Amino acid sequence: MEAKKVYEVTLNSGKKMPMIGLGTATAPLPSNEALISILVDAIEIGYRHFDTAAVYGSEESLGKAISKALELGLIKNRDEVFITSKLWCTHAHPNLVLPALKTTLKKLGLEYVDLYLIHWPVRLRQDVVGFNYTGEDVIPFDIKGTWKAMEDCNKLGLAKSIGVSNFGIKKLSLILENGTIPPAVNQVQLNPSWQQGKLKDFCKQKGIHMSAWSPLGGYKVFWGSNVVMENPILHEIAEARNKTIAQIALRWILEQGTSAIVKSFNKERMKQNLEIFDWELSQEELDKINKIPQCIPYNAEMFVSKNGPYKSLEELFE
Ligand SMILES: NC(=O)c1ccc[n+]([C@@H]2O[C@H](COP(=O)([O-])OP(=O)(O)OC[C@H]3O[C@@H](n4cnc5c(N)ncnc54)[C@H](OP(=O)(O)O)[C@@H]3O)[C@@H](O)[C@H]2O)c1
Ligand SMILES: *[C@@H]1O[C@H](CO)[C@@H](O)[C@H](O)[C@H]1NC(C)=O
Ligand SMILES: *[C@@H]1O[C@H](CO)[C@@H](O)[C@H](O)[C@H]1NC(C)=O
Ligand SMILES: CC(=O)N[C@H]1CO[C@H](CO)[C@@H](O)[C@@H]1O
Numbered sequence: 001m002e003a004k005k006v007y008e009v010t011l012n013s014g015k016k017m018p019m020i021g022l023g024t025a026t027a028p029l030p031s032n033e034a035l036i037s038i039l040v041d042a043i044e045i046g047y048r049h050f051d052t053a054a055v056y057g058s059e060e061s062l063g064k065a066i067s068k069a070l071e072l073g074l075i076k077n078r079d080e081v082f083i084t085s086k087l088w089c090t091h092a093h094p095n096l097v098l099p100a101l102k103t104t105l106k107k108l109g110l111e112y113v114d115l116y117l118i119h120w121p122v123r124l125r126q127d128v129v130g131f132n133y134t135g136e137d138v139i140p141f142d143i144k145g146t147w148k149a150m151e152d153c154n155k156l157g158l159a160k161s162i163g164v165s166n167f168g169i170k171k172l173s174l175i176l177e178n179g180t181i182p183p184a185v186n187q188v189q190l191n192p193s194w195q196q197g198k199l200k201d202f203c204k205q206k207g208i209h210m211s212a213w214s215p216l217g218g219y220k221v222f223w224g225s226n227v228v229m230e231n232p233i234l235h236e237i238a239e240a241r242n243k244t245i246a247q248i249a250l251r252w253i254l255e256q257g258t259s260a261i262v263k264s265f266n267k268e269r270m271k272q273n274l275e276i277f278d279w280e281l282s283q284e285e286l287d288k289i290n291k292i293p294q295c296i297p298y299n300a301e302m303f304v305s306k307n308g309p310y311k312s313l314e315e316l317f318e
Pocket of ligand 4: 173174177178
């Protein structure tokens with residue numbers, strides 16, 4: 001089988017990143033053995049960018065899949081794959097960043113990650129386990145100090161690029177004004193039903209690459225919705241173009257200059273989601289998609305509480 005070639009973007013760090021990455025967050029996760037096999041299949045199909053995080057529980061399987069792909073000769077060098085991981089909120093503190101990255105690297109069995117992101121602009125009490133928390137567990141977040149620790153990881157060569165996730169304009173500005181290295185990437189929820197126009201313009205102006213999570217709206221995932229995959233406008237365009245709705249949504253994302261982190265653990269759908277590089281949407285189709293009614297599929301309200309640092313969703317996302 002000939003692996004599909006995926007387009008790349010050059011980040012402000014000078015490093016190249018494939019425009020489609022495979023997501024690895026789902027609940028429940030398949031067994032380690034099943035997940036390793038799915039990820040090896042993904043490499044065989046042509047995926048070269050993988051998105052994991054300390055909190056997903058997928059780092060070890062991803063690391064094993066990379067070793068296996070090297071053994072099988074699907075890739076020749078570790079540097080043929082682009083690996084993103086993320087600092088979880090329990091470790092969003094200047095002194096905890098480097099130890100967290102070291103744990104991540106140990107789990108992945110790698111000497112460096114290509115991209116390390118602050119997962120949310122949120123710090124959680126360190127004793128919180130997994131996703132078992134409420135607004136009461138959110139404590140003040142030292143954004144400048146935490147970013148400085150991310151810069152140190154970059155200088156040590158442990159993270160080739162550094163960035164953030166789920167950051168709004170105000171928080172990005174704080175980093176840009178106070179830090180020495182600008183974030184290479186801001187990974188946010190973005191899809192035709194949540195287009196993030198203002199944030200996209202800001203990031204473009206500042207040279208920060210936007211990456212879309214839940215590009216299909218998190219279809220059939222408990223934190224997601226069907227607003228993208230059952231959207232009538234996307235359906236109509238897909239029918240007319242003999243494409244799937246997923247392909248229309250992903251292609252639209254690419255045409256915004258945004259990369260997409262899409263999760264499928266199904267071989268046919270994994271293939272389908274890469275078949276978006278040799279055709280384009282017309283201006284008329286883009287105009288129709290730009291008019292899709294907007295609704296935030298997932299609002300992260302568990303980070304908001306009346307006594308915590310974020311008293312409203314506006315404060316969290318500003
Ligand atoms: N930074 C953050 O805070 C954050 C938050 C959430 C997610 N993420 C990352 O982003 C990744 C993707 O986001 P997501 O998982 O929320 O949502 P998504 O990629 O929008 O949707 C995934 C769902 O769509 C299905 N699917 C995929 N391709 C399809 C196709 N061609 N046709 C029909 N259904 C299809 C998948 O099922 P099958 O597997 O059965 O195909 C899965 O149920 C995550 O895995 C994670 O790596 C990051
Ligand atoms: C979640 O946290 C609460 C409060 O800390 C605790 O009582 C409960 O046992 C935890 N649940 C799980 C599933 O870990
Ligand atoms: C529609 O797309 C499918 C899958 O790519 C292809 O096999 C089929 O030939 C296409 N049909 C037309 C009419 O173009
Ligand atoms: C030390 C320093 O440069 N502080 C700045 C950090 O960013 C905030 C918000 O943009 C500024 O108000 C500070 O002056």
